Amino acid sequence: MKGNYILLFLVFWPIIGSLITYIIGRKNKNMRDNFAIFVTAIEFIVMISLYPTLESQISFQWSGFAGSRLYFKLDGFRFIYGTITSFMWLCTTIFSKEYFAHYRNRNRYYLFMLMTLGATIGVLLSSDLLTTFVMFEMMSFTSYVMVIHDEKVQSREAADTYIAVAVIGGLVMLMGIFLIIFHLRTTDFDEIHKIMLNYSGPKGQIYLAAILLMVGFGGKAGMFPIHIWLPNAHPSAPAPASALLSGILTKTGIFGAIVISSNLFLYDAIWGIGILLFGLITMFIGAFLALFSIDLKRTLAYSSVSQIGFILIGLAMEDILGEHNALAIRGALLHMVNHSLIKLVLFMAAGVVYMNLHELNLNKVRGFGKKKPFLLFVFLMGVLSIIGMPSWSGYVSKTLLHESIVEKIWLFEAYSSEARFYQVVEGIFILTGGFTTAYMTKIFVALFIEENPYFQDKHHAYNGKYISKLGMLAIGIPAILLFVFGVFPGIMDFIGKLGQEFFFGRDPAHEVHYFAWINIRGALASLLIGAIVYILIIRGYLMTKDKNGNSIYINPWPKYLDIENYIYRPAFNTILPTIGEIIAKTIGNIVTFIGSLEYGIFKSVDRMYNESIDNKVKGKSSGKLDELLNQIMPNTLSSSLIQFTAGLVVIMIIVLLLS
Structure with a gap:
């Protein structure tokens, strides 16, 4: 073993902590809950304390591990996502103490939840494909227990799908790694990048290896057509687990996609076009299906699929734009950060609803948020950010992604069919943003504006005692960050600059004026489309009257299209x-x-x-x-x-x- 042992600590401390937590839980449940919070707090504190070391890019190698090695490295991007991961685990663990108060099998949950933290940090710190694979597979198997926690029929089916995608994706990924080893003789990220800069071998085999890798990484990310686990796993898993699955575990898949796009195919337009097409489909279909859903967490799950599509478009434009890709890289990175924090807030807010009502159907939870100012505030922060409202964090990253598409259009010297294609891409991007506005407006209005004709008095009975002070802290802090990052976009630019080196990115050639009319106009176009879709489609087509004459939400999506x-x-x-x-x-x-x-x-x-x-x-x-x-x-x-x-x-x- 050689290098900085603090990286090994970051990976294995949560795993060791999980075993201690389990032992404590056999004797004292309250002490177990507090110790789990302590484990995640230490992880977060140690991670942020490493900021001064970023210039030296510390690393750790464990040679001889399983006949190969474990190789971890810390740079700006890994620091950003290690910090976000440990922060989200800390928030969800604090919230879990209240959320799981009346659950069984809590000892098992904390055991595997903390193991998943260690494996996830291992993925994000990994610096060669074999290390990524080992940690990726460990993360998949430990997180499976989080999905199946309820042990209901729905949970079992969702967990079966999740583990099937994970296992098959992992095996296919391993075949891709073997091809990389055969052709490039290395799995080290940096060495792969150097070799591919002047590679003259059979490029077709490298494309095949990358496609196999993307099956594994894309499945975890939620990329179409292997996104199928997301819509079922999120409604079935406990809310804290859903926040982690959507906010962090999907980003480990994106981590792999970044490694492929930046190290194997930097400036490769052919690879970029392929990712762009899958990104467009993922982005659009996720938002489209979210319009139909009448399950609160399922809607948020489809939303996650859609937002992953937005991120994939940024990765695609990174390769398509070549040396002009600074805005695309910043947009992809910052939308990853935003989506993680947004889904942390929204899924935990949905958890508050479920924790009290044990229901997720919009017709039954309708009106629960009325006269609950804290819940309204945190949910509104998530909604305004994800729809790209100016002055919220999501607006910053979506502006950069949109600008990267526009920049490609401007690079054409004459109008052509290729230029027209990117205009269509821009149109789908704006339309999908409108769909996002429509389905988020749907669930916000249902929860906080409309009254429930049957259960409103019951909902009002929870006012003032639906969440603890500690739970408010866990949800409130990330909700405030969504507003702060949007009002002060310089913070987002700093994060983007810190992490862009992982993508081999540069500073933008010009400063982005986020609040210039040309950028605000694009955001307003999506918001206007969303208002029209909400009024004409959701209120006009996706609602009907029940036998008592009350309006209810319906989902007419044909089951045979599942x-x-x-x-x-x-x-x-x-x-x-x-x-x-x-x-x-x-x-x-x-x-x-x-x-x-x-x-x-x-x-x-x-x-x-x-x-x-x-x-x-x-x-x-x-x-x-x-x-x-x-x-x-x-x-x-x-x-x-x-x-x-x-x-x-x-x-x-x-x-x-x-x-």
Whole structure:
């Protein structure tokens, strides 16, 4: 082992703390809760104390670990996300003390929640692909327990989907890592970057490796079409876990996407176009499906899918714009930061609703927020930030992302079909921003403006006693940050400058005037579209009257368009096991065939030898070659040969489809 041991401490302190927390919890539950808070507080304090070391970029290597090594490094970006991760874990752990007051299996939750913290920090500090993979897989398995915590049917199904995506994505990712090792002879991020700057080998194989890596990273991030775990995992998991899944664990997937885009394909427009297309689909479909949802946390989950799409567009523009990518890099980085804090606030606010009502259906929680000023304040901070309202943090990052698209359009010297394409990209970007405004307005109005025709008196009974002072602190501080970062965008610029080196970014060629009319106009366009969609679509089409004449929210989205139930689950439950069975039988038949062939040859040669001896004694011929061939291919081999051939054909078809 060599390097700065403080990085090893940051990874393994939460893991050690999780075991101590579990032991304490067997004796004293209150002490366990407080010790868990202590573990996350120490992690946060140690992380922020490392700020003065950033110029030296400290690192740690554990050579010989599992036949390879663990390699951690700290730079500006890793410091930013390590700080955000530890801060979010501290806030959710404080909130968990109140949220889980009447839950069972709390000891198990704290054990795996703190283990997940250590693994997540390990991913974010990793500096080679094998270290990333080890920590990534550990994070996937420990966080699975957070998703399934309730152990209800819905939770079990959501957790099954989550772990299926994680395991398959991890295996595919590992194949990509093997290809990188084969072609580049290294997994070190910095070495990969240096090699790829002057790489003259088969680029197609590098693209294939990157695609395989993106299956694993994209699945965790929530990128279409492997976003399926998000809409189910968030409503099923406890609210503190949902905040971490959406705010942080998705960003570990984005971390991997950044590594690929910046180290393997910096300035590679072909890779950028591919990420742009998937980013556009992810951004649009997440927002579109959120319009239909009538479940509070599911709406926020679809929102997370959409916001991941916004971030992917920034990563795509990083490669497409080449040396002009400063705004795209800043926009992607700052939208990551904003989305983490926004979802921390919104999911914990949704947790307050569920903690009191044990309901998430908008028709049942409707009106709960009336006469609850604190809940209204924190939720409003999250809403105004995520819709990109000027003076809130989300406006800063969305402005930068929008400017990066516009900058690409301005680079064209003449109007062309390619320029038109980027104008369409800009249009989808603004339209999706409008959808974001519409669905966030929907849940805000339902919670805080409308009255519940059936349960309003019950909702009012919670006024003044729906959350503790400690819980207010855990939600209130990040909510205030969303406003402070928006009013003082210089703070966001400082964060962007601190983290841009990880992307190999530079300072923008010109200062961005966030409150200039041209930038405010783009934000207002999205807000206006959102108002129109809310009035015409949500109020006009997605609401109806119940039998008593009261307006209720409906979700008319056809169930047969659910790609999880009609594509992925049949694939996981039937198609993939069938293919696996065919491959396993084929391999078994190969072994049987070879064994039978060897046995047949041995017996035939032995028989022919004995016959030749007898014939010599009798003075006869030793026989024909055809007789020997007939004997070494006995009839018992025919069925194995047929199965072997059929299986081989199936394998060849699979290989051709994947190549």
